[in-house]
Amino acid sequence: MTTSTFVAGKGWLYRFDPRAKILLMLLLCVWFFLPVHLVGLYCAVALIVFTGGLNTGFSHVWKIFRSILPMLLFMVLFMPFNVRTGRPLFSVGSVTIVTEEGLMQAARLAGRFIGISYVCTLLFATTIMNEVMLALRWYRLPYKAGLVVTLAFTYIPFIADSFSQIAESHRLREADREQGRKFLQRLKDLVPTLTSALVVALRSIPNLAMSLEMRGFGLQNRRSQYHNLGSYRHPFTHFLLSVIIPVVLWLLCKA
Amino acid sequence: MQQNRNALKVAVVAVLTAVVVVFTMVVRIPTAKGYLNLCDVAICFIAFTFGPWSAFIAAGLGTALADLISGYAQWAPISFVVHGVEGLLIALIVRRQGDKEASLIRKLFAGLVCIATVSLGYFALSSLFISTVSVAAAEIPGNIAQSGVGFVLGLGVASAVKRAYPPVRSLAW
Numbered sequence: 196m197t198t199s200t201f202v203a204g205k206g207w208l209y210r211f212d213p214r215a216k217i218l219l220m221l222l223l224c225v226w227f228f229l230p231v232h233l234v235g236l237y238c239a240v241a242l243i244v245f246t247g248g249l250n251t252g253f254s255h256v257w258k259i260f261r262s263i264l265p266m267l268l269f270m271v272l273f274m275p276f277n278v279r280t281g282r283p284l285f286s287v288g289s290v291t292i293v294t295e296e297g298l299m300q301a302a303r304l305a306g307r308f309i310g311i312s313y314v315c316t317l318l319f320a321t322t323i324m325n326e327v328m329l330a331l332r333w334y335r336l337p338y339k340a341g342l343v344v345t346l347a348f349t350y351i352p353f354i355a356d357s358f359s360q361i362a363e364s365h366r367l368r369e370a371d372r373e374q375g376r377k378f379l380q381r382l383k384d385l386v387p388t389l390t391s392a393l394v395v396a397l398r399s400i401p402n403l404a405m406s407l408e409m410r411g412f413g414l415q416n417r418r419s420q421y422h423n424l425g426s427y428r429h430p431f432t433h434f435l436l437s438v439i440i441p442v443v444l445w446l447l448c449k450a
Numbered sequence: 451m452q453q454n455r456n457a458l459k460v461a462v463v464a465v466l467t468a469v470v471v472v473f474t475m476v477v478r479i480p481t482a483k484g485y486l487n488l489c490d491v492a493i494c495f496i497a498f499t500f501g502p503w504s505a506f507i508a509a510g511l512g513t514a515l516a517d518l519i520s521g522y523a524q525w526a527p528i529s530f531v532v533h534g535v536e537g538l539l540i541a542l543i544v545r546r547q548g549d550k551e552a553s554l555i556r557k558l559f560a561g562l563v564c565i566a567t568v569s570l571g572y573f574a575l576s577s578l579f580i581s582t583v584s585v586a587a588a589e590i591p592g593n594i595a596q597s598g599v600g601f602v603l604g605l606g607v608a609s610a611v612k613r614a615y616p617p618v619r620s621l622a623w
Contacts, residue, residue: 200519315524348515354469405457
């Protein structure tokens with residue numbers, strides 16, 4: 196199981212301070228809900244997608260688009276038929292099928308959805324998880340919360356591997372029963388696999404707690420940090436840019 | 451002693467969060483708006499076994515992390531709230547009183563609350579922040595099925611784990 200969201204690269208987004216990047220992401224997410232021109236909205240989305248392509252590569256940009264495509268299609272195909280207000284564009288007899296208002300709403304919704312998806316994904320594609328956690332701690336995320344997330348990421352591959360092995364061995368034992376089983380029976384047969392995987396995961400908890408104690412977790416002394424965000428130069432400029440970019444976009448695109 | 455208890459709490463929540471991520475990502479059925487998965491099995495198991503706060507943190511954080519890893523980052527805050535509240539409510543309803551297990555009626559009520567929280571929570575928050583009422587409404591049947599099946603399997607898995615690994619009771623807080 197791949198748990199890393201980081202895509203290696205050297206673009207300017209990688210050199211942007213993670214703390215400022217989080218602020219920029221939040222402000223841009225808010226920006227997408229402001230009343231802006233449809234053309235302005237799509238220009239901003241195109242700018243974000245293009246920036247993402249230059250930094251993480253256009254293959255990654257295409258991969259993100261493929262993952263959101265099913266929902267996007269669903270929105271665009273479903274939405275116009277649910278809006279009855281506005282000028283009718285297509286009618287069968289006295290029944291209005293599509294209105295101009297419906298099409299505009301679908302287009303706005305799709306643009307907003309693409310924009311938010313790319314903004315959120317680009318943060319995690321251009322920042323390693325360790326630095327995201329350091330940035331969140333700078334925003335006063337408690338140490339324990341950061342530690343829980345870091346430990347969870349360490350344990351995900353171990354639990355996923357155990358789950359796969361247990362599922363495979365259960366499947367081998369029940370190979371002759373595999374065909375012709377009903378859906379409910381299949382669900383019932385899932386219980387032993389899930390139980391075994393959970394027991395394996397739960398058995399690791401006492402050892403983890405013990406190793407945390409041995410490392411001095413919970414002592415009053417302030418903990419030293421090996422990693423920090425000091426390598427990012429000009430944080431003030433980055434914070435300023437994080438505020439300026441959404442404000443300029445808003446001034447250019449407001450309805 | 452307090453230090454030991456804190457280390458155990460962190461270890462429990464971290465491993466349970468990882469369990470929720472794995473259960474969310476291992477079995478995935480793609481739908482129009484994302485995917486259906488087994489996260490509710492893990493959440494119900496945690497709520498039945500570990501209590502409200504472990505359930506709230508592990509369920510919320512686990513599903514949000516799974517969304518981030520899978521490339522559905524925009525759903526992460528919604529998943530955190532909906533599944534966190536789901537875990538918290540189920541655990542509060544089926545909480546043990548002394549040595550007595552929760553009655554069947556309370557378990558059934560917890561199941562209904564689980565289904566209602568997931569389907570209505572996703573409907574309300576996604577229609578408010580991501581899509582519209584009509585698009586969000588189309589996803590309700592899938593969420594009802596996922597949370598219903600998840601609750602039943604979670605109930606079965608919780609009792610099976612308690613039999614297979616009795617020390618699990620000492621890990622709850």
